[in-house]
Each structure stands twice: as structure tokens, then as C-alpha cells.
Amino acid sequence: MAADSAPSPLPEGDGTSRVTARRRKARRRAAGVKAVAAAAGVSLGTVSNVLNRPEVVSPVTRAKVEAAMASLGFVRNESARQLRAGSSRILAYLMLDAGNPFFTDVAKGVEDAAREAGLSVFLCNSNEDADREADYLDLLEQQRVQGILITPIDQNSSRLSKLPARGTPVVVVDRAIDDGEHCSVAVNDVLGGELAIAHLLELGHDRIAYVGGPNTIGQVLDRRDGARRALRKAGKPPENLIEITTGALTVAEGRGAGQRLAGLPAARRPTAAFCANDLLALGLLQQCVSLGLRVPEDLAIVGYDDIEFAAAAAVPLTSVRQPRQLLGRTAAELLLDESSNPDHEHQRVTFTPELVVRTSTRGTL
Amino acid sequence: MAADSAPSPLPEGDGTSRVTARRRKARRRAAGVKAVAAAAGVSLGTVSNVLNRPEVVSPVTRAKVEAAMASLGFVRNESARQLRAGSSRILAYLMLDAGNPFFTDVAKGVEDAAREAGLSVFLCNSNEDADREADYLDLLEQQRVQGILITPIDQNSSRLSKLPARGTPVVVVDRAIDDGEHCSVAVNDVLGGELAIAHLLELGHDRIAYVGGPNTIGQVLDRRDGARRALRKAGKPPENLIEITTGALTVAEGRGAGQRLAGLPAARRPTAAFCANDLLALGLLQQCVSLGLRVPEDLAIVGYDDIEFAAAAAVPLTSVRQPRQLLGRTAAELLLDESSNPDHEHQRVTFTPELVVRTSTRGTL
DNA sequence: TCGAGTTGCTGAAAGGTTTCAAGAAGATTG
DNA sequence: CAATCTTCTTGAAACCTTTCAGCAACTCGA
Numbered sequence: 001m002a003a004d005s006a007p008s009p010l011p012e013g014d015g016t017s018r019v020t021a022r023r024r025k026a027r028r029r030a031a032g033v034k035a036v037a038a039a040a041g042v043s044l045g046t047v048s049n050v051l052n053r054p055e056v057v058s059p060v061t062r063a064k065v066e067a068a069m070a071s072l073g074f075v076r077n078e079s080a081r082q083l084r085a086g087s088s089r090i091l092a093y094l095m096l097d098a099g100n101p102f103f104t105d106v107a108k109g110v111e112d113a114a115r116e117a118g119l120s121v122f123l124c125n126s127n128e129d130a131d132r133e134a135d136y137l138d139l140l141e142q143q144r145v146q147g148i149l150i151t152p153i154d155q156n157s158s159r160l161s162k163l164p165a166r167g168t169p170v171v172v173v174d175r176a177i178d179d180g181e182h183c184s185v186a187v188n189d190v191l192g193g194e195l196a197i198a199h200l201l202e203l204g205h206d207r208i209a210y211v212g213g214p215n216t217i218g219q220v221l222d223r224r225d226g227a228r229r230a231l232r233k234a235g236k237p238p239e240n241l242i243e244i245t246t247g248a249l250t251v252a253e254g255r256g257a258g259q260r261l262a263g264l265p266a267a268r269r270p271t272a273a274f275c276a277n278d279l280l281a282l283g284l285l286q287q288c289v290s291l292g293l294r295v296p297e298d299l300a301i302v303g304y305d306d307i308e309f310a311a312a313a314a315v316p317l318t319s320v321r322q323p324r325q326l327l328g329r330t331a332a333e334l335l336l337d338e339s340s341n342p343d344h345e346h347q348r349v350t351f352t353p354e355l356v357v358r359t360s361t362r363g364t365l
Numbered sequence: 366m367a368a369d370s371a372p373s374p375l376p377e378g379d380g381t382s383r384v385t386a387r388r389r390k391a392r393r394r395a396a397g398v399k400a401v402a403a404a405a406g407v408s409l410g411t412v413s414n415v416l417n418r419p420e421v422v423s424p425v426t427r428a429k430v431e432a433a434m435a436s437l438g439f440v441r442n443e444s445a446r447q448l449r450a451g452s453s454r455i456l457a458y459l460m461l462d463a464g465n466p467f468f469t470d471v472a473k474g475v476e477d478a479a480r481e482a483g484l485s486v487f488l489c490n491s492n493e494d495a496d497r498e499a500d501y502l503d504l505l506e507q508q509r510v511q512g513i514l515i516t517p518i519d520q521n522s523s524r525l526s527k528l529p530a531r532g533t534p535v536v537v538v539d540r541a542i543d544d545g546e547h548c549s550v551a552v553n554d555v556l557g558g559e560l561a562i563a564h565l566l567e568l569g570h571d572r573i574a575y576v577g578g579p580n581t582i583g584q585v586l587d588r589r590d591g592a593r594r595a596l597r598k599a600g601k602p603p604e605n606l607i608e609i610t611t612g613a614l615t616v617a618e619g620r621g622a623g624q625r626l627a628g629l630p631a632a633r634r635p636t637a638a639f640c641a642n643d644l645l646a647l648g649l650l651q652q653c654v655s656l657g658l659r660v661p662e663d664l665a666i667v668g669y670d671d672i673e674f675a676a677a678a679a680v681p682l683t684s685v686r687q688p689r690q691l692l693g694r695t696a697a698e699l700l701l702d703e704s705s706n707p708d709h710e711h712q713r714v715t716f717t718p719e720l721v722v723r724t725s726t727r728g729t730l
Numbered sequence: 731t732c733g734a735g736t737t738g739c740t741g742a743a744a745g746g747t748t749t750c751a752a753g754a755a756g757a758t759t760g
Numbered sequence: 761c762a763a764t765c766t767t768c769t770t771g772a773a774a775c776c777t778t779t780c781a782g783c784a785a786c787t788c789g790a
Contacts, residue, residue: 413777416778449779
């Protein structure tokens with residue numbers, strides 16, 4: 001297996017090369033509407049009309065202006081447009097972790113809906129880091145984007161609730177929230193956790209672990225609560241749930257959890273693990289398999305999200321499926337409504353998750 | 366297994382719910398520097414100084430201004446700032462496919478480098494769609510971002526070469542380009558293809574398939590060329606390579622290719638497949654396994670990128686590894702240099718890929 | 731006490747676009 | 761032919777910030 005050391009960018013023995021070309025930049029000041037107007041022999045207002053209301057300009061004038069634009073390489077200055085017109089054509093989705101396919105699928109739904117409405121989407125990645133989240137929120141507010149979609153790290157952040165009052169609509173994605181300030185679109189995570197554990201209980205498991213963290217993330221807590229509730233319903237004390245808290249919802253953390261689990265003596269080791277998301281589950285699975293545990297015989301695993309890779313895993317993963325794209329699309333539609341409909345009322349939409357059973361719990365019957 | 370039908374957002378029998386709250390928005394016009402100046406009893410210039418050069422303002426005045434800002438909920442208008450100051454604090458990375466972990470890893474490198482320089486990154490997703498790519502390029506140019514990092518669909522697009530001349534620096538990521546207009550950061554894809562095929566030849570394979578497409582994507586072509594070159598070096602005619610062209614570099618297309626491959630009579634079926642990326646490889650793998658082919662006994666598979674999921678696959682995937690984060694970081698650094706260093710010279714940086722051998726070709730020896 | 735240097739603040743101008751009331755030219759009607 | 765409509769075009773004002781030359785007040789040394 002290859003070494004993990006990073007290739008160097010310098011022209012070294014490993015074949016990496018760096019080729020330099022000499023060529024100076026010649027950045028001249030861009031031509032504006034004024035220059036276009038002069039070149040086309042019309043007024044500023046007419047150029048603006050060509051840009052914004054072409055139908056009111058006579059075809060011949062329009063052609064002259066368009067020719068002038070092309071020959072000068074005119075590029076509209078969006079800052080100036082936005083400053084004057086007061087409106088932005090941009091939506092932002094601030095993701096919790098761009099490396100998690102769950103969120104990129106949500107983003108796809110957002111983009112589809114935005115595109116249909118003629119808007120563009122900027123994606124931002126907080127990477128589960130509260131500072132970065134805060135920085136991006138400030139930036140987006142300063143940019144006066146049309147609205148912000150966010151899967152927050154901490155949905156109680158005061159920053160979040162201040163935004164709508166100051167004029168930037170915010171829709172919370174993948175979290176239910178009920179402060180009257182935002183719309184939210186979520187999946188019932190408590191129910192999801194319940195489904196997962198009920199399934200494991202039905203298969204006869206008794207020593208069950210819950211792998212997830214950090215506990216600042218709402219999804220992690222809700223899914224755990226669902227797990228506990230399932231135990232309670234089955235007449236078992238919820239304290240029976242063996243909790244393994246991770247530092248993030250990543251494959252690497254999942255591998256770490258696998259290390260810990262596999263290290264336990266077989267008699268105390270759980271016979272099943274429910275992970276707060278598929279990344280953790282995949283990492284856990286990979287580590288356990290490589291340490292010689294059989295899945296599901298020695299350890300059954302349930303993931304969460306049902307990302308595309310779950311089905312392609314070493315042992316196809318049982319997982320709790322969420323309507324990812326629909327989540328994003330619905331959120332974007334709510335945001336659009338909020339920013340265009342004066343009678344908008346905040347909504348809290350909750351979808352229902354669904355258990356997808358595969359080999360990692362059922363075996364290959 | 367669960368049905369694929371999308372849950373409905375309406376309050377129906379499936380438990381999905383939609384809760385409405387009545388509450389009207391009260392969007393007042395935001396307070397500007399002028400209002401802050403009036404409230405603090407100072408001039409506009411002083412407020413601006415507090416914002417941009419706090420050290421030149423006396424502590425007592427600064428405190429007054431900051432208090433006024435806080436009480437009025439002042440949010441700087443970035444459009445106006447940028448219009449006047451002429452500079453943006455934003456970098457954009459226009460990705461080929463945000464759903465591909467390879468690109469989100471590259472994005473991580475970009476963000477790290479940008480953050481160190483005090484800039485923010487907006488991610489855009491062309492999703493292998495030329496129209497979307499064009500739209501985003503227009504938008505970003507109009508926004509006057511500091512610079513654009515892009516993994517293009519077609520690196521010969523005239524749009525791409527026009528941007529730098531008009532003042533927006535562009536760095537091409539994951540493609541080598543030599544038109545004197547951009548920096549580029551790439552990995553030697555021809556070599557990568559060669560490594561993959563050389564490995565398969567060494568294992569004794571003779572009927573080898575190349576799975577990739579569409580052929581407008583440079584990476585797809587280079588890797589294929591590398592594959593052919595390896596065959597030539599081994600004294601075999603490059604036409605021996607069985608080409609399966611896909612419509613995109615996705616898991617779904619990989620499954621489609623698997624369907625086609627598995628349908629062939631065993632005597633004509635390739636004994637090994639080299640896929641243009643790991644998503645294709647994972648899809649291919651999943652489909653072949655579910656159709657009863659054994660990997661690597663019936664079909665050996667080599668992927669490309671070595672994304673995190675490759676190692677966790679049904680059969681751990683042999684893959685060609687690229688320095689993903691370093692790619693992004695280097696690109697961002699080149700972009701920063703271009704936009705700040707008047708003596709900048711365009712560079713073409715090429716990294717060297719590395720074969721990572723796992724079970725999907727080697728078996729479990 | 732005077733002059734020079736420092737420190738802190740001011741106010742007008744500028745940046746590129748959109749908007750809008752109003753004007754010009756041409757077409758239509760009675 | 762005059763009056764009324766239409767259709768296009770105009771030019772100034774406004775959007776909010778940053779910049780910068782200049783001014784006022786103070787400090788310090790001789």
C-alpha cells in the first residue's frame with residue numbers, strides 16, 4: 001500500500017513538475033455602461049434598458065448597443081446593480097459538511113429549485129466548525145443574498161434568529177425549529193432512531209451501541225432519543241444503550257469507534273451498533289471488518305441517511321433513508337416564497353424517514 | 366427494501382407533516398453608515414474608519430460608534446463596499462461534480478488556503494453541465510470575485526480564456542493547460558492510466574475494459590490515453606482496450622456499465638476493468654457483485670481518485686491516488702499570488718499519481 | 731510664547747448601475 | 761390639419777460605502 005506522504009509541488013525526483021511561463025497581466029479597468037453608451041451613441045438609460053427591459057428598446061437601437069457591448073467586452077457590475085436595485089439573485093446554502101454526500105444531495109435539490117426560479121446558488125461549507133459558520137453568516141448577510149438555507153451546528157444560535165429580523169430570510173434545513181423566525185424542513189429524526197433500534201431489537205439484539213457525536217448537533221441527539229424511546233417501548237431501560245461519542249460525523253471517526261468496539265472483550269461487546277450517520281457506519285464497518293469481526297454475525301450495523309455509498313459498502317449497509325433532494329427542494333421553495341410572497345407564513349415541514357434493510361443487519365438470507 | 370417513491374410534503378397518511386405559523390415579516394430598510402454616524406454624533410468618515418482602520422480612531426469615539434452600530438443592528442453593505450473599494454474578499458471554486466468526494470476534498474484544500482489568507486470561498490457546482498458552468502462563470506465575473514478556480518468541463522472553452530484578460534484571474538484545477546492565460550494544477554492523468562493498466566497486465570490480464578465518459582472531459586481522455594500507452598509499451602495493440610463510454614462519471618453510470626459487462630458471454634467478457642473514476646468503479650463493482658460476478662476472480666477492477674469510500678467498498682478498491690487537498694491548496698495559492706503579486710508568472714504544476722493496490726485486483730492473499 | 735509635529739475628525743467626491751419623470755418623434759384619429 | 765396616442769429615448773438622482781485632502785486641537789521643545 002502506498003505511503004501517505006503528500007507529493008511535493010516542487011520539481012523533485014518523484015516526477016512532480018512546476019513549469020513557469022513568463023507573461024504579464026494587463027488588467028485594464030473594465031468598460032461600464034457609460035463607455036457602452038458612448039460607443040453606441042445612446043444614453044445611459046437606454047443601455048440599462050437593453051440590459052433590463054430589452055422589449056422597450058427599438059430593435060435597431062438594441063442591436064447597436066449589443067454590438068458596442070460585445071466589442072468593449074462589457075460585463076455588468078453586479079455590485080453596482082445590486083446596490084441600486086436592492087435585490088440579489090443569489091441563494092446560499094450553508095452546509096454542515098460538504099464532504100458528506102447527504103448534504104450534496106440536499107444541495108442538488110436546492111439548486112434545481114433555485115434554477116427553476118432563475119436564481120443561482122452559492123454553496124458554503126461550515127465543516128462542523130462554529131467559527132466558520134459564523135463567518136459565513138456574516139459574509140452572506142453583508143452580501144445581501146436573497147436568502148440563506150442552513151443546516152446549523154447549533155440551531156439555538158442567536159445569530160440565526162437575528163438574520164430574518166434584519167431582512168435576510170433563513171430556512172433551516174434538516175432541523176425542525178419552532179421559534180417563529182424561520183421556516184424549517186426536517187426529517188423526523190426521533191422516529192428514525194426508533195425505527196433503527198426497533199429493527200435491531202426485533203432481530204434479537206440486546207447489547208446495542210449508539211455511535212454519534214458531538215452532542216451539540218441536534219440530529220445526533222434526536223436519533224439517540226429515538227433509540228432510547230424504542231428501548232423503552234420494548235420494556236428495556238434506555239440506559240442499556242451503550243453510547244460511544246464521536247468528535248464528528250466522519251468516516252475517520254467511525255473507524256476510531258470501530259477500534260474501540262473491537263477492543264472490547266466479546267462478552268461485553270455490543271452485538272449491534274446504530275450510527276448517527278452513514279459515514280460513521282462505513283468507517284465503523286471498515287475498521288471492524290479489517291480487525292476480523294464479521295458483520296452482521298459478530299456485529300450488526302445500522303447507518304443513517306442511506307447515501308449512495310451505503311449500498312456499495314463492504315457489507316451493504318442497512319440504513320435509515322431520508323428524502324434528500326426533496327428536503328433541499330422544499331427548503332428552497334419555502335425560501336423563495338418567503339422572499340417574494342408578502343403573505344408568507346412560516347412553516348415547519350417534517351418528512352418521514354424509512355428503514356432500508358440490507359446485509360449489514362439481515363445477513364445474506 | 367423500501368419503495369423509491371418520494372415522500373410527499375403534505376400532511377398525509379405517511380406521517381409527513383406541515384405546520385404553519387402566522388407571523389408577518391417586518392422588513393425595514395437596514396441602517397447604513399449614515400444612520401450610525403448620526404446616532405453616534407460623528408461623521409461618515411469616522412464610521413468608515415472604525416470599520417476599516419480602527420486604530421486611527423480614538424478609543425472613546427470608537428466605543429460610541431460601536432455602540433451605535435450594535436443598537437441599530439448595522440450590517441455593512443458589501444455591494445457598496447466593493448463598488449467603491451473595488452476589491453472582493455471572495456474566491457469561487459466551480460466544481461465539476463459536488464457529489465463526487467474527490468472534488469469536495471479538493472475544495473477543502475482550497476478553503477484552508479483561502480482562510481489562511483483571510484478570504485472566503487463560494488462553491489459552485491456545474492454538475493457536468495456546460496450551460497450551468499457558463500451561467501456560473503458569467504455570474505462570478507459580474508460579481509467581480511477575486512478569482513475563480515475551476516475544474517472545467519471543456520478546457521478549451523473560449524469563455525475561460527476571456528476571463529483573465531478582463532480582470533478575473535482563473536486557475537484551472539485538475540487539468541493541465543498551457544495557453545498562457547491561466548495557471549493550472551493537475552495530476553498526470555496519462556501516467557495514472559498507465560499505472561493502472563500496467564498493474565493489470567502484470568497480473569496477467571489480457572481482455573481489459575476502459576470505462577469512462579463522456580469524451581468531452583479531459584481527464585477521461587488522458588486516462589484512456591495512458592491506458593493505451595501501457596498496452597503499447599507491453600507490445601499489445603492499443604485497440605485491444607474494450608471501451609465502454611458512459612454518460613457521466615457517476616455511480617449510477619457505473620452500475621449501467623456493470624449491467625453491460627455482466628451481460629456479455631464469459632468468453633468475450635473482459636477479465637479486468639479500469640474505470641475513469643472511483644464513482645464509476647463503485648457502481649460497476651456493486652452491480653457486478655449483485656449479478657453474481659466475483660471480484661477480482663471474474664472481474665478485476667481499478668478505480669481512480671482513491672476517495673475515502675474506495676477503501677470501504679464491497680471489495681476494497683484498487684485505485685489511483687491523487688493528492689486531493691494539496692491540489693486545491695496549491696491552486697488557491699497560485700490564484701492568490703496572481704491577484705496580489707504584480708510579478709506573477711503563470712505556472713503549470715503537475716503532481717504525480719500513485720497506485721494503491723487493494724483486494725479488487727489483488728484478491729485476499 | 732511660537733512653530734512644528736501629531737492625532738483625530740470632517741465632508742465632499744467618486745464608484746457603476748437602475749429608476750423615473752419628462753421630452754421628442756412619429757403614428758393615428760376625427 | 762390639429763389633437764391625441766404611442767413608442768423610444770434621455771439625463772439626473774439615488775443606492776451606500778470608501779477615500780483623501782484638509783482642518784482643528786493638542787503636545788512638545790526651544
